[in-house]
Amino acid sequence: MKRRNFLKASTLAGLGFSAVPAQSANNSKSKNKSQHIFSLTQNKAVIHSNSVVKSSRIFHITDTHLSLNDERGIPFQEFSKRMGNAYKSNIHFETGEQVTTLQSFERTLQRAKEQKADFLALTGDIFSFPSEAAIEWVLGKLQETGIPYGYIAGNHDWHYEGMKGSSNELRETWTEKRLRPLYQNNDPLFASYELNGIQLVFIDDSAYEILPQQLRFLQEQIKSKKPFLLFMHIPLYIPGRSMGYGCGHPDWGEKSDKNYEVERREIWRKEGHTKTTFAFYDEVFNAENLLGIFAGHTHQLAVDVKNNIPQLVSAYNAAGNYTSIDIKPL
Numbered sequence: 001m002k003r004r005n006f007l008k009a010s011t012l013a014g015l016g017f018s019a020v021p022a023q024s025a026n027n028s029k030s031k032n033k034s035q036h037i038f039s040l041t042q043n044k045a046v047i048h049s050n051s052v053v054k055s056s057r058i059f060h061i062t063d064t065h066l067s068l069n070d071e072r073g074i075p076f077q078e079f080s081k082r083m084g085n086a087y088k089s090n091i092h093f094e095t096g097e098q099v100t101t102l103q104s105f106e107r108t109l110q111r112a113k114e115q116k117a118d119f120l121a122l123t124g125d126i127f128s129f130p131s132e133a134a135i136e137w138v139l140g141k142l143q144e145t146g147i148p149y150g151y152i153a154g155n156h157d158w159h160y161e162g163m164k165g166s167s168n169e170l171r172e173t174w175t176e177k178r179l180r181p182l183y184q185n186n187d188p189l190f191a192s193y194e195l196n197g198i199q200l201v202f203i204d205d206s207a208y209e210i211l212p213q214q215l216r217f218l219q220e221q222i223k224s225k226k227p228f229l230l231f232m233h234i235p236l237y238i239p240g241r242s243m244g245y246g247c248g249h250p251d252w253g254e255k256s257d258k259n260y261e262v263e264r265r266e267i268w269r270k271e272g273h274t275k276t277t278f279a280f281y282d283e284v285f286n287a288e289n290l291l292g293i294f295a296g297h298t299h300q301l302a303v304d305v306k307n308n309i310p311q312l313v314s315a316y317n318a319a320g321n322y323t324s325i326d327i328k329p330l
């Protein structure tokens with residue numbers, strides 16, 4: 001993100017709102033209901049919640065777009081050329097220096113260590129294509145920090161442009177062949193990590209759609225009543241936002257797909273989203289124990305609030321951006 005854009009986004013500084021389920025207003029038991037307050041100052045988000053007992057700090061990192069490669073990538077050049085040339089040089093969001101994506105990622109991890117982050121949440125497009133060299137490099141860097149992490153894929157992490165196969169097939173193939181170690185023995189499509197009594201839930205929506213087993217997993221999280229944060233690559237539909245907010249978008253589908261030729265991939269589904277994807281969307285925004293949604297994909301810092309649930313899109317890490325999320329007892 002250019003500095004100008006960052007400053008513009010920073011006008012959200014101090015945004016704060018209190019979220020109390022509407023039905024509790026005239027309810028004598030309202031003091032027992034969950035309450036949470038979300039604030040954002042530049043790239044620092046704070047969530048105060050009465051369902052949290054211990055403070056935690058999470059670093060949200062998304063869209064680094066690493067394209068590090070070596071001789072093992074030569075047979076795949078036909079499929080990695082365009083994205084391999086993207087994000088070669090970036091203006092660092094704080095210093096204004098020209099930085100590579102490797103420098104941006106390393107500096108972010110360094111900052112996470114300095115600021116004693118308890119957890120790193122990676123929400124996809126960490127890679128511009130599933131390069132073995134880049135994946136090994138990231139795994140090494142993450143392990144060096146000693147900080148626990150969760151990872152979920154973005155639409156570029158598993159995509160070799162022009163390769164035959166549906167999005168779901170290609171995701172499955174390259175997740176198994178390359179990305180697997182990043183999931184640390186968890187299911188690549190959904191996982192939950194516990195951090196000081198909060199569930200950090202990761203769900204893969206990198207093909208824009210939600211599968212039945214992912215919906216069931218979300219329903220289990222809601223039923224547990226434990227406070228949780230939701231991490232995904234593609235943000236959920238918000239009226240007035242671009243098609244980048246494509247998960248659950250009522251107009252998503254074949255007719256609204258403008259990039260399938262450039263990205264050389266399967267065109268979006270003719271019939272639009274499945275019922276499962278819409279059901280997932282509704283469940284998320286009616287979840288009383290959900291403290292916030294954190295996504296990437298559109299590369300620009302943005303916040304929306306629906307049904308008292310904030311959805312924050314972090315700006316892209318290719319230019320060094322990240323969001324530190326502090327969770328604190330209310």
Ligand SMILES: [Fe+2]
Nearest residue numbers: 063125154297
């Ligand atoms: Fe991206």
